[in-house]
Amino acid sequence: MDTEAIAFAPFEAHHLDGAVALSREAAWPHRKEDWAMIWALSEGRVALEGDSVVGTAFMTPFGETCATLNLIIVDERMRGRGLGRRLTAAALELAGDRECRLTATADGLPLYEKLGFVATHKIRQHQGITGQIDAPANVKWVGPEALPTLVALDRAAFGANRAALYEALAKEGPFAAIQNGESIVAFAATRPFGRGEVVGPVVAENVDQARDLIAFILSGKQGRFVRIDIPEHAGLSSWLEGLGLAHVGGPIAMVRGATDKSQSAGVRTFALASQALG
CATH class of the missing domain: 3.40.630.30 (Gcn5-related N-acetyltransferase (GNAT))
Known part of the structure; x- marks a missing residue:
């Protein structure tokens, strides 16, 4: 037709x-x-x-x-x-x-480039069956009362206010966090998705915090299928493969109409909420 x-x-x-x-x-x-x-x-x-x-x-x-x-x-x-x-x-x-972001397959890249999108980096998709992992002692679960802090940290890392997304994530699964004194300084979420479960977003000050958050969440998912999507520069890919979460490809992150959203010196995104949502 x-x-x-x-x-x-x-x-x-x-x-x-x-x-x-x-x-x-x-x-x-x-x-x-x-x-x-x-x-x-x-x-x-x-x-x-x-x-x-x-x-x-x-x-x-x-x-x-x-x-x-x-x-x-x-x-x-x-x-x-x-x-x-x-x-x-x-x-x-x-x-x-609005500034627009998306993730593109190699086949879709030419179309999006013609529409004014520019490639920024690759996303690495990791997935597999989780083995036995010890839970780090410096991470704990936090409740809905922590949402304003998590939204603020995500805004510093992502560059936009995603409060509605975090309200939706809170209905789907729990959040884990690392604190410095009384203040939350890093966090991660998990929820059901696709073939099993997903870990993300992960927002942290450094790669060590990101690993601890992910390990803490995975420690409760032994034998389950888990997926994690990370920016290629996150520094987690080899570590995730060592945990049995194989790298299975991934799309290309693109942006159109980019504006200056300089990240604060504090935190950055180590794993996405999803390829669709960033």
Whole structure:
């Protein structure tokens, strides 16, 4: 069918099943719950052939200055006809003047470059079955009362206010933290995702803190399938492979309309919440 006959509409709840079917065909691990979580934080556009979902694109805003574009997918039989470009353009329109970030496959890179995105670094995806790991003594679980502090630390590392994301993460799983006296200085989250569970985001002052946070969380997941997505410069890849979490590839992080978001000297991101959300 000519893509001119494809209808575009806001993404709604009744599109979720079709979207999940698309992602399964593309060998994405996302469950319906994973789609629903991102949709709850986002605005989306869906491409429809009759009543069938043949493409999606989401824009997740983080305040008025930053957004991620994600869950951009096109039915395999519709690819090569410009539908991905139209969906991405629709998501960019939703983003307005915000800086936009996304993660791209090698195949998607040329399209995003034509739309003004610039590659910044690679993401390394690690996953596998967790073995027996000792829990470091300097990490503990923290409750919802810590959320304002965690949001502030994440803002310093990520460069935008992701309070809504952290409220959603708190409903999905717990947070672990490292304290200096009474102050939280580093933290990590974990939740169900895809084939098993994910660890991320991890925000810390240094790689030693990041390792302790991850080890603490993994110590309670022996025998489970766990995934962690890290920036290539995190300094964790060899260590994660040593824990049995193999490097299985990963996308390329890109940005469009970058603004100066100089990180504070304190913390940086060692693992992503997800490839979709950064």
